[in-house]
Amino acid sequence: MCRLKYVGMYALKNKREVWRVQYMLAKIRKAARELLILAEDDPRRLFEGEALVNRMMRLGVLKPEERRLDYVLGLTVPQFLERRLATMVLKKKMARSHHEARVMIYQRHIRVGKQLVNIPSFMVRVENESQITHAANSSLASNKPGRTKKMKAKGKGKEHKRPDEPEGEAADE
Numbered sequence: 423m424c425r426l427k428y429v430g431m432y433a434l435k436n437k438r439e440v441w442r443v444q445y446m447l448a449k450i451r452k453a454a455r456e457l458l459i460l461a462e463d464d465p466r467r468l469f470e471g472e473a474l475v476n477r478m479m480r481l482g483v484l485k486p487e488e489r490r491l492d493y494v495l496g497l498t499v500p501q502f503l504e505r506r507l508a509t510m511v512l513k514k515k516m517a518r519s520h521h522e523a524r525v526m527i528y529q530r531h532i533r534v535g536k537q538l539v540n541i542p543s544f545m546v547r548v549e550n551e552s553q554i555t556h557a558a559n560s561s562l563a564s565n566k567p568g569r570t571k572k573m574k575a576k577g578k579g580k581e582h583k584r585p586d587e588p589e590g591e592a593a594d595e
Contacts, residue, residue, distance in 0.1 A: 432503045433520030439543060443502045450474070454494040481505055482548040507532065508542035510554055531560040 425440045434440060453474055460467040471491050478484040483501045484493055503509060508523045511532055517523035526532055527542045534546060535553040546554065556563035567575065 428499060428503060431520075432506070432509060433524055434503075435524075435542075440499065442543075443499050447497060447499060447502060450478070450497065451495055454491050458491055458495075480547050480549070481545060482551070502545075505545050506542060507534065507539060507544040507546055507554070510546050510551065514554055516554070516556070526562070531557055531562050533557045 425437050428434065428440045429437060453470070457467045457471045457474070474494060475484065475489055475491060478494060478497070479486070479489065481502075482505050483497055507527060508520060511517050511523040511526065512520055516532070517526055524542045527544075528540055530538055530540050532539060533555055534544070534550050538557050561568035561571075
């Protein structure tokens with residue numbers, strides 16, 4: 423699939439985010455290829471291969487029935503993009519679109535476990551998937567109004583007057 427389609431589908435900031443995932447995937451595949459060249463009973467292949475597969479399992483890009491090095495070679499960019507925090511927030515229906523999810527994360531409304539995360543490309547592990555919630559101090563988590571709603575409720579949000587301007591003069595001349 424084209425890189426630009428990934429940018430649109432997953433609301434990425436730019437192509438550099440796709441390139442970063444592709445680079446990470448290339449390093450993982452290279453490590454798997456090097457391990458597959460070794461003999462089946464080679465201690466390095468057994469140890470490092472199992473570690474690589476376990477890491478991919480923790481990230482959630484491999485399923486439990488795919489616990490072999492051969493499947494690591496078949497990993498794709500969309501599998502990694504699906505594990506990003508922005509995509510997970512959208513899947514949990516905490517946001518209506520990828521763009522809204524991205525903004526919510528940047529504005530520090532989302533946390534993973536106890537950790538407040540403001541990076542949309544944060545890779546969510548399987549064990550943390552259920553711990554994605556609104557931040558405790560977020561106006562989205564509680565029914566407390568945010569800064570803008572408070573200002574509108576006071577009536578200050580509509581007028582734009584300078585504090586040094588006298589009451590009788592018009593603001594726009």
